[in-house]
Amino acid sequence: MELFHDVKIDWLGKKWYFLGFSLIFSIAGLLSLFFWHHLPLDVDFRGGTVVRVKFADKPNLDLIRSAVNKAGLKDPRITQFGAAANNEVLVTLSLGQTSEASLDQGRAVIESTLTRNYSQAGAQNQGKLDLDNVSRGGLATWLEQKDPEHLGVTDAATARYQQQADAVMSYRDSAEHSGILDSVDALRGSVDPAVLTALEQGAYVSGFHVQSAEIVGAQVGKQLQKQAILATLYSLLGMLIYLWFRFELIYGVAAVVACFHDTLITVGAFSLTNTEVSLTVIAAILTLVGYSMNDTIVVFDRIRENLRLSRREPLADLVNRSINQTLSRTVLTSGLTFLTVLSLFLFGGEVLHPFSFALVIGILIGTYSSIAIAAPMLVAYQDWRAGRGKTAALPAAKKAKV
């Protein structure tokens, strides 16, 4: 099977369309970055508090909002997380509501507010243990104090109750239950009957479970922002140097411009869709910088190879021919990577969504740019040199054979 057999597309003839396409997306992204959504930043960069809570039943977002508000936290942002059927909610507090002096205060208030307002059963559970939110250590200590198996204060008792606590946790936190028990009785069979009786008397299930909490002070947020920008710039610089060393400076410049174009459009897509940029998104963008360089290198390699073989052919034709010769592999490799990234986007879960979104956009744009931006830049450079009356020939390889 073959997809592209002997194609003869005049890529350079379409350069104005490409330029227009790139400009539209770049400018749309830039406009959104400066005037519309700006760059939505994840809590890691922005600072603040994000608590992710899973509920047993469909949560009432307004109720949570007003309860958290009443507890003294200003302007909490309550949003559904992932598919509605998951019953997951993000409670987000701004940096202003996250003091560095007592970093986890916001989280504590959110948890106690939920316990007060959102427990399945209210007053009769006062003072009881919430099995949906207790930690392993907390449960083990609780059991040790209650001592339902009458083991006394011994090391053996400690070990026994830790093991029982582990049994509860591994049942509750399995992928199947996601941290929420249907009832205390659901543990029947998983724990010792005496322990179960003690739990039924002294514990309850609240119907919500705090899955994760991320609290970032202002200082760390700023540090990470700086690092992310530096990392992106360093990796672009690294690519420039590598290509300079492998080819000639102009090849490096063309590839880095194409890469910058990819980065800009990808970041612009985050702004346009109002998706938060997180640390993993930066990781995705840096990976794209490396990856989109690959296609460019393949095309450049072929251009250089062809330059050595036929020095008389006009550069535009030669570049066209090089692109067409490598088109099959460019489309195939990008397409296959795209397949895996797509499966990540579809099945990889909500946490990785922004990451896979960056890769999905970036791989498409990266492939496009190596054909539509990087290669035409070489021709444009030659034309520019010719216009200034210098030698028209594009520098070929430094070495005859690599």
Add this chain to the structure above:
Amino acid sequence: MQKNLKAKTVAIIAVLIIFVFGIFGIPKGVSGSALKQALAQHINLGLDLKGGTHLVLQVMVDEAVGAATDSDVGAIQSDLQQNGISGVTVAKPDPNKPDVIQLTNVPADRATDISSVLNSRYSSRYDITPGVNNTWTLTMKNQTELDLKQSALDKAIEVINQRINGLGVSESVVEPYQLGSYQILVELPGIDDPGRVKDVIQSTARLETHEVMAGPWPDQQTAMQAIGGMVPPDAELVQSIAGASNEGSTAEWYELKKVPVWGGTDIRDAQPGHDQNTNEPQVTFYLTNAAGQKFAQFTSANIGKQMAIVLDNRVREVAVIKGEIHDTGDISGGGITEQYAKDLSMLLRTGALPASIRYLQESTVGPSLGADSIHQGVVASIAGMAAVMIFMLIYYRGAGINADLALILNLVILLGFMGFVGARLTLPGIAGVILTIGMGVDSNVLIFERIREELRSGKSPSAAVDQGFKHALTTIIDTHVTTVVSAAILFLFGTGPVQGFAVTLTFGLLANFFTSVFVSRVIFDASLSRKLHGEPISI
């Protein structure tokens, strides 16, 4: 050729076995659950998959500088006294400049004496400059200050490490956090309720004994009035806990001598125990030899006076010195619980933090989320891998099998390597694995496309394979180098989960270089060797 091929095949199988061992070790059985357990033992999961807490804390290193200059203030005072110079005020003029000491009210006729005292004993650590009106300013040397701060950070890491171990948190990580200055990263796997650990980490547990100069007063205002509206430079006002002076007393204020008789670093041991009379929990501490001698001198010289035991800037106990005390004391009363006595004695044993700390970042992932993430990651990996493998089979037929075998070996080496070096698999790390599948197969595509081109130009199958591998090699090196450069930068600048991504991507691509260039070639050669010369290959 044939013999060479055999050797290469043996090498590949050996690699396969070694890395499968890296993933599973020697499992207890071949059942699904036994394999799963073996896998869980060999592949380390990151905090985002296992559940746990990640903390970033700032060490307030300026305090360590302040403590050093504080003790030098005391030292200068006693040096001047020994040289018979009196009336000089030694103090730190600006609270925002912990590194500056100033001498004022210097008698004009003793300027040379003071200069020689200061220069002989303090010039190695301070820049000493005389000022107008007979003042002297000592500014700590830059290098001295940096050394102090660094040693405060090192000490803090050591202390926090001991404390966390004391709490029995296994596999914890305490290390300098490179993204900030004088910050520490603490990782606590399996802890999703970090409250108590955080309290224990943060408590400075600075236990000191001070001479009581005056007091007590019921509140700060009264205290200020009583001492004339200004705290003398060598003293400080400290609040006590309730019941510090006697049973039933309320929280009061005392004026204490600023420089302690002994301090946090002078404790040799501390043990929880019970008061012999009341059977209430208490903590008994023991001083080092040097501090014990100092304490004995002080107590024998100050019989009848009051001294205060101060813990974390709160007076815990005020007692009248009745006789010489050597090297031991108790902390009791004030509603100490068994748990507190246990924690406090552990804290005192591990020593005081050299400076207080502040939490900058805290992220907690519950184990349920990790289980979900692993499940989704595995589904996405299998879906992506299946899509790629099926495509390769359809598009390249025979050679597709080759690529698929190479791909499987690629993953085995990647995971086995992670198992061997104990690298942590994080959620972005799983994404790195998936991306490795996509990028790894790129190398095969490069080679196969080139072979097809060579075949089209009329070369024989074996020549085409040979040329295909040769020509594609440069490109494969390029693509690997560019991606690994990106990953390396990520590793340097990233934090835990992102570093996990960089690690899997790098390992994956390195393994890919071996599988796509070497293993694929061997499979081609093996299939070519079974064919007649010139018989077409399936690609």
